[in-house]
């Protein structure tokens with residue numbers, strides 16, 4: 001759809017991750033609408049390179065390039081100790097400061113208890129804002145009770161599925177809205193624009209006012 005690219009980033013260390021399955025369900029919805037999607041699981045990156053932000057390692061450089069090249073990002077995490085996972089923090093910390101500039105972001109989480117549903121908003125949303133996101137849309141949280149025990153397929157309860165569809169619709173709408181909106185985002189200095197290989201536009205004070213994605 002309109003050449004929009006969506007990169008999903010999942011941050012669970014578990015092999016049978018509910019978070020990964022939640023993301024796959026969302027990507028299925030997006031693909032059915034003709035959106036180009038890719039799913040990157042942080043657990044698959046070289047851990048030493050990730051912790052050292054060593055972009056000489058090809059998989060880490062590819063991670064950065066995929067993030068910078070995407071129009072929309074889905075960022076999904078399990079809730080650990082009332083917040084997002086340390087693996088996700090390591091991944092975000094490795095990226096350039098304004099790697100999310102001009103992008104639409106859909107935050108997702110899975111957790112054992114609804115008590116921590118707001119961790120997405122008080123913990124993760126400010127991080128995305130600091131990385132220059134244009135629009136962080138309504139997040140979605142799925143609790144353990146939304147998943148069947150065992151089975152491969154994601155089975156969400158009806159209210160949770162309705163909430164997830166709403167979050168997807170919101171995300172797609174923002175993603176496919178007038179593409180000039182992608183010029184908006186956090187103002188960032190020209191050297192950052194050059195580092196990201198962006199076609200920045202000089203604002204009145206000489207700083208870039210954003211990136212225009214094709």
Ligand SMILES: Cc1cc2nc3c(=O)[nH]c(=O)nc-3n(C[C@H](O)[C@H](O)[C@H](O)COP(=O)(O)O)c2cc1C
Nearest residue numbers: 012014017018019078079080081082110111112113
């Ligand atoms: C170390 C650890 C800490 C956790 N802490 C919380 C928590 O504070 N709040 C919560 O709701 N769930 C907590 N959980 C439950 C997980 O968030 C939940 O099972 C999640 O769906 C796991 O996602 P995954 O299957 O993708 O790894 C914790 C699980 C683990 C292993």
